[in-house]
Amino acid sequence: MRIWDEEQLALREGMERWCSSLGAxxxxxxxxxxxxxxxWKQVGSSGVMGLPFDPAHGGAGVDLPTTMFVLEALGRGCRxxxxxxxxxxxxxxxxxxxxxxxxxxQKDRYLTRLCSGDLxxxxxxxxxxxxxDALSMRTSAVRDGDHYVLNGSKSFVTNxxxxxxxxxxxRTRPQGGPLGITAFLVDTDTPGFSSGxxxxxxxxxxxxMSELYFDDCRVPADRVIxxxxxxxxxxxxxxxWEILCSFVIxxxxxxxxxxxxxxxxxxxxxxxxxxxxxxxxxxxxVDMRIRLxxxxxxxxxxxxxxxxxxxxxxxxxxxxxxxSEANVAxxxxxxxxxGGNGYTSEYGLDRELANAVGSTIYSGTTEIxxxxxxxxxxx
Numbered sequence: 048m049r050i051w052d053e054e055q056l057a058l059r060e061g062m063e064r065w066c067s068s069l070g071a072x073x074x075x076x077x078x079x080x081x082x083x084x085x086x087w088k089q090v091g092s093s094g095v096m097g098l099p100f101d102p103a104h105g106g107a108g109v110d111l112p113t114t115m116f117v118l119e120a121l122g123r124g125c126r127x128x129x130x131x132x133x134x135x136x137x138x139x140x141x142x143x144x145x146x147x148x149x150x151x152x153q154k155d156r157y158l159t160r161l162c163s164g165d166l167x168x169x170x171x172x173x174x175x176x177x178x179x180d181a182l183s184m185r186t187s188a189v190r191d192g193d194h195y196v197l198n199g200s201k202s203f204v205t206n207x208x209x210x211x212x213x214x215x216x217x218r219t220r221p222q223g224g225p226l227g228i229t230a231f232l233v234d235t236d237t238p239g240f241s242s243g244x245x246x247x248x249x250x251x252x253x254x255x256m257s258e259l260y261f262d263d264c265r266v267p268a269d270r271v272i273x274x275x276x277x278x279x280x281x282x283x284x285x286x287x288w289e290i291l292c293s294f295v296i297x298x299x300x301x302x303x304x305x306x307x308x309x310x311x312x313x314x315x316x317x318x319x320x321x322x323x324x325x326x327x328x329x330x331x332x333v334d335m336r337i338r339l340x341x342x343x344x345x346x347x348x349x350x351x352x353x354x355x356x357x358x359x360x361x362x363x364x365x366x367x368x369x370x371s372e373a374n375v376a377x378x379x380x381x382x383x384x385x386g387g388n389g390y391t392s393e394y395g396l397d398r399e400l401a402n403a404v405g406s407t408i409y410s411g412t413t414e415i416x417x418x419x420x421x422x423x424x425x426x
Contacts, residue, residue, distance in 0.1 A: 049347065055113050058098075062117045065093040066124025081245060082209050082255050086130055091164020095121060096138055100146050104154050105162035111288070111354045112347060115295040119343075122299025126395070128402040129253030131296050136205045136254070137161065139289040141168025141214055144230065148273035148281055153232060157212055169210035171201035171259050172282065178202075179415055181216065181228070181282065186261060188217035188229055193268050195219070195231065197239070197261040205409075207257035208245045210235055214285075215261070216278050228278035232270040239264030250401030287363050290410050291350050294370040297406055298346060301339045301377045304399060308332060308384045322384075331380045338373035345369055361423045368416040371406040378403040 051059070069089055090096060098114040100106025109117075118135065125131050138161075145158045160166040177183040186199025197217055204213070213233050220227030233240060243258035273281045309332055312323030322328045349362040378400035382389035389396045407413045 062120040097162030104158040112350045119295045119299040122296035123303045129251040132254040135293040137168040140170035143288045166211040169206035170214040175202045186217045194265045197264040201259040208255045225279040226276045230272040230278040250405045290367045298343045305335045342370040342373045364416045364419045374403040374406045
């Protein structure tokens with residue numbers, strides 16, 4: 048495990064202080080979308096949105112493992128899982144492709160305001176008929192002079208109803224396979240762009256999701272990220288960051304949940320002694336700790352190797368699979384440890400469990416990760 052230096056520890060402590068401040072803040076102003084806009088303003092002041100980005104555009108310029116280290120503190124300290132999810136989405140879906148593939152003009156236009164939290168980002172990949180099969184996407188982009196004209200729709204877009212800018216993946220060559228996909232920066236006030244109503248879901252309720260529609264949506268050609276036909280390569284890079292950053296937040300949430308369960312097991316008494324003295328409860332806590340540490344080590348080891356330029360395709364899939372399944376198991380164990388109290392909404396474990404279930408679906412389902420790993424094994 049990496050030894051963190053004083054600067055990295057200071058960044059982490061700063062995030063922990065910010066989370067404490069957020070916890071003491073007034074009730075969220077969520078508006079029609081359910082999104083906590085007042086808390087998002089505090090996010091901008093925390094510096095978390097700019098962690099891995101160029102200081103010339105308002106970022107902190109830290110590496111991926113350091114970014115993960117701070118985001119884990121966000122997961123541990125912020126009890127609004129939806130807010131944390133929207134943070135990771137904006138940072139990874141929009142900021143990362145701009146940092147690594149964007150032009151100077153694109154960074155000047157968007158990256159500074161993303162780092163400050165003045166812009167909310169999203170990316171649009173999945174479609175109603177193709178789901179996670181990105182290579183079968185039907186949304187098209189046809190060149191017309193100095194513009195591309197986009198037509199189609201996207202589904203399950205996190206931050207869709209509230210985003211200011213969306214990275215849209217569209218097909219520019221109908222028969223081009225992976226090289227027929229291009230990524231575009233689309234301002235959400237562009238004529239021909241519209242978003243559907245927020246979709247109700249079982250967890251992460253403060254992170255709104257919707258469908259997006261493109262009806263002869265004209266996007267300037269200089270909003271292509273990374274060059275025409277390179278969208279799939281860009282997406283592969285972005286998804287590695289998305290998984291590592293989103294799921295290290297989950298590790299922080301699991302850490303908080305474990306600490307809470309441990310304290311409850313030590314102080315809740317039944318039959319004259321703490322429930323933690325009963326083997327059934329003690330073993331649940333041991334399993335929670337083992338799953339947490341296993342997930343955490345896979346995440347950080349993979350982050351270190353990605354930062355070093357190594358091929359981590361299988362490692363990312365394993366990290367995602369381990370962490371998401373551990374998150375659900377942790378949530379279920381917490382409900383059992385708290386017993387009747389755990390089944391009540393007052394203790395909040397129902398929300399945590401619902402959030403955890405989502406982690407087995409977004410960024411590639413558990414089943415997709417199994418298929419990917421088995422394919423990489425040559426099966």
